[in-house]
Amino acid sequence: xxxxxxxxxxxxxxxxxxxxxxxxxxxxxxxxxxxxxxxxxxxxxxxxxxxxxxxxxxxxxxxxxxxxxxxxxxxxxxxxxxxxxxxxxxxxxxxxxxxxxxxxxxxxxxxxxxxxxxxxxxxxxxxxxxxxxxxxxxxxxxxxxxxxxxxxxxxxxxxxxxxxxxxxxxxxxxxxxxxxxxxxxxxxxxxxxxxxxxxxxxxxxxxxxxxxxxxxxxxxxxxxxxxxxxxxxxxxxxxxxxxxxxxxxxxxxx
Amino acid sequence: xxxxxxxxxxxxxxxxxxxxxxxxxxxxxxxxxxxxxxxxxxxxxxxxxxxxxxxxxxxxxxxxxxxxxxxxxxxxxxxxxxxxxxxxxxxxxxxxxxxxxxxxxxxxxxxxxxxxxxxxxxxxxxxxxxxxxxxxxxxxxxxxxxxxxxxxxxxxxxxxxxxxxxxxxxxxxxxxxxxxxxxxxxxxxxxxxxxxxxxxxxxxxxxxxxxxxxxxxxxxxxxxxxxxxxxxxxxxxxxxxxxxxxxxxxxxxxxxxxxxxxxxxxxxxxxxxxxxxxxx
Numbered sequence: 425x426x427x428x429x430x431x432x433x434x435x436x437x438x439x440x441x442x443x444x445x446x447x448x449x450x451x452x453x454x455x456x457x458x459x460x461x462x463x464x465x466x467x468x469x470x471x472x473x474x475x476x477x478x479x480x481x482x483x484x485x486x487x488x489x490x491x492x493x494x495x496x497x498x499x500x501x502x503x504x505x506x507x508x509x510x511x512x513x514x515x516x517x518x519x520x521x522x523x524x525x526x527x528x529x530x531x532x533x534x535x536x537x538x539x540x541x542x543x544x545x546x547x548x549x550x551x552x553x554x555x556x557x558x559x560x561x562x563x564x565x566x567x568x569x570x571x572x573x574x575x576x577x578x579x580x581x582x583x584x585x586x587x588x589x590x591x592x593x594x595x596x597x598x599x600x601x602x603x604x605x606x607x608x609x610x611x612x613x614x615x616x617x618x619x620x621x622x623x624x625x626x627x628x629x630x631x632x633x634x635x636x637x638x639x640x641x642x643x644x645x646x647x648x649x650x651x652x653x654x655x656x657x658x659x660x661x662x663x664x665x666x667x668x669x670x671x672x673x674x675x676x677x678x
Numbered sequence: 679x680x681x682x683x684x685x686x687x688x689x690x691x692x693x694x695x696x697x698x699x700x701x702x703x704x705x706x707x708x709x710x711x712x713x714x715x716x717x718x719x720x721x722x723x724x725x726x727x728x729x730x731x732x733x734x735x736x737x738x739x740x741x742x743x744x745x746x747x748x749x750x751x752x753x754x755x756x757x758x759x760x761x762x763x764x765x766x767x768x769x770x771x772x773x774x775x776x777x778x779x780x781x782x783x784x785x786x787x788x789x790x791x792x793x794x795x796x797x798x799x800x801x802x803x804x805x806x807x808x809x810x811x812x813x814x815x816x817x818x819x820x821x822x823x824x825x826x827x828x829x830x831x832x833x834x835x836x837x838x839x840x841x842x843x844x845x846x847x848x849x850x851x852x853x854x855x856x857x858x859x860x861x862x863x864x865x866x867x868x869x870x871x872x873x874x875x876x877x878x879x880x881x882x883x884x885x886x887x888x889x890x891x892x893x894x895x896x897x898x899x900x901x902x903x904x905x906x907x908x909x910x911x912x913x914x915x916x917x918x919x920x921x922x923x924x925x926x927x928x929x930x931x932x933x934x935x936x937x938x939x940x941x942x943x944x945x946x947x948x949x950x951x952x953x954x955x956x957x958x
Binding site for chain 1: 741803809810881884889894
């Protein structure tokens with residue numbers, strides 16, 4: 425579905441209490457419609473912003489890897505070199521010494537539960553290209569699982585000889601997650617709720633009552649009797665009949 | 679904090695009133711009942727004061743909010759609503775027989791809140807999702823609903839005990855319990871009140887969820903279980919109005935309904951969900 429307008433996040437804040445519980449998540453957003461700023465607002469958890477029937481809610485926030493990483497390339501053996509270059513995703517870079525080219529194919533904040541990792545694709549001048557996952561926490565992974573890199577060539581940063589690759593740094597981006605909702609029917613839900621509650625009051629606190637008054641001529645005069653029936657609340661009915669007969673008595677009995 | 683100290687003592691005040699209500703029923707002396715009522719009323723007044731004090735203390739800590747935000751506060755409030763509703767019923771019906779059960783339930787809730795090592799009685803700040811005026815409406819309607827169901831449960835138990843009664847046996851304890859028809863009628867009234875309030879609690883919760891997360895119903899365990907509870911009581915009312923169910927069957931129905939209430943209140947804490955506030 426097309427929104428027909430744009431949302432720009434100007435800023436995002438997280439505030440914490442002294443004990444560390446979150447106090448406020450706030451996104452300052454600007455809504456751009458027809459080429460101009462139509463609405464500016466601060467979005468917090470209990471204060472959504474509605475524009476043209478679309479409502480935005482503050483829903484989450486977090487960090488995702490960006491599309492850049494710094495890769496260390498060291499070449500061993502004859503004329504060794506050691507460089508660290510910042511690579512962008514899917515932008516090939518020549519390997520030092522014209523041994524082919526290298527490109528960054530993927531960046532993951534957590535790969536195989538071993539922490540941040542990057543996927544390198546190495547294309548030598550001849551032969552098949554080689555895919556290689558390298559980890560930022562290379563040393564600690566080796567401590568936890570000795571031999572892991574030797575066993576799995578796809579994880580071994582030294583698999584493409586005579587090079588050794590390392591993931592020195594990953595660019596990360598912060599994001600704010602907004603829930604976007606179009607719910608034109610919700611108004612009818614509230615109407616329904618309201619009618620249900622009114623209905624309960626009618627059903628529980630009102631009763632079908634029939635009240636009968638009979639005037640019967642007798643030798644001494646006229647006998648008036650009052651009767652009633654009700655589908656519920658017999659106590660209330662009794663009270664009503666008492667009041668009624670009291671009124672009749674006041675009217676006719678002097 | 680002063681309020682928790684007072685509330686710890688109130689727990690025992692309710693135990694004392696339970697004791698007097700029970701003594702009244704066993705010995706059949708109305709003077710004991712009068713003492714029980716005064717003790718309960720006194721406890722209630724002081725508890726009200728302690729809750730207000732807790733509210734003020736939260737403002738002094740700079741995190742001011744109504745004391746209805748965690749499991750401890752909800753248990754204290756639950757006990758308070760039970761006692762309030764009970765005192766109203768006692769005043770209206772002039773009968774003290776369910777006092778023993780009402781005060782026992784209130785004592786249980788207070789004791790669990792105050793003395794369980796799993797429950798923190800500290801005043802905690804409100805997380806962003808709870809910072810809403812709907813908190814008050816949602817919690818108050820829900821808990822008065824729970825309290826009405828708790829009293830219906832007490833009345834149903836009394837009804838089942840009363841069935842043991844017969845004219846030959848001059849058992850004081852059973853004699854003091856009001857007639858079965860009165861118990862039946864009161865149970866019905868409590869269930870109606872509870873049902874209406876639970877419906878309001880669910881609706882205010884839905885309105886709130888819609889303004890906080892953008893959806894009024896997400897099948898979170900607490901939502902699902904409150905719906906189940908609501909449907910059980912709806913079935914009870916239906917059985918009574920349409921099928922003419924009375925007496926024992928309805929009493930058992932109401933006890934089963936209260937089991938659902940208890941699960942809605944505590945059981946769902948063991949399931950993951952939006953209402954996980956109750957875990958701390």
